[in-house]
Amino acid sequence: MTYISGFVAAVPRANRDAFIAHAKAGWPWFQKRGALRMVECLGEDVKPGKQTDFYRATQAREDEVPLFSWVVWPDRATADAAWAGMQDGTDVPEMPEMPFDGARMFWGGFAPIVEEGESRPGSYVQGFVLAAPADRKQAYIDMAKSATEMFRGYGAQYQVECWGDDVPHGKLTDFYRATDARDGEVPLFSWIEWPDRATCDEAGRKMEAEMADMEMPEMPFDGMRMFWGGFTPVFDSKTA
Secondary structure (H helix, E strand, C coil): CCEEEEEEEEEEHHHHHHHHHHHHHHHHHHHHCCCCEEEEEEEEECCCCCCCCHHHHHCCCCCEEEEEEEEEECCHHHHHHHHHHHHCCCCCCCCCCCCCCHHHCEEEEEEEEEEEECCCCCCEEEEEEEEEEHHHHHHHHHHHHHHHHHHHHCCCCEEEEEEEEECCCCCCCCHHHHCCCCCCEEEEEEEEEECCHHHHHHHHHHHHHHHCCCCCCCCCCCHHHCEEEEEEEEEECCCC
């Protein structure tokens, strides 16, 4: 089973090209240390929320757009070895100046618990961040698995749900603050890939209409503290 390093940040709109160049410069370091893939996505349809959202989570400024990105590793051991070298200063990559405020970026290590379909370069990404009680993990897995056929029927190409495995607390931002996590809750980092934004938007309209008169089942997490948005990949190592 693969292992995911998930990242959330905010990038100035004016620095889009500089950010892409920064991602391209960083990929060889990750690849040399065993990473299988790196995908960087900038917000295209990310709406403010009432309680939680990507803007609040990253303390985004008016000129900034949310970032949702991930690195895929063959396993946690490979990821841990790569990050350890960077953190202790023995293996720090040479990089151009960071085109966003790294102090407001947060990240964590996640283990996929549900995976359906095939991840394809060029897909439109619907990214999700939430927190679920640790003792409801199996209930969450069951709920997510039950939804895979529905999303596929609406045109989704790939769905992955990732459970927090090594998610640190940060000084300024982190997944716990982002989701208003309570004691005993675990952050999740998940996404759905669609062939394009139009398919994603149409799926959203259909789901909203179909669920309008339905009685919703009890959820194994607080949906009011989940937030999501639509993102466009601007760097994918598969096509770099």
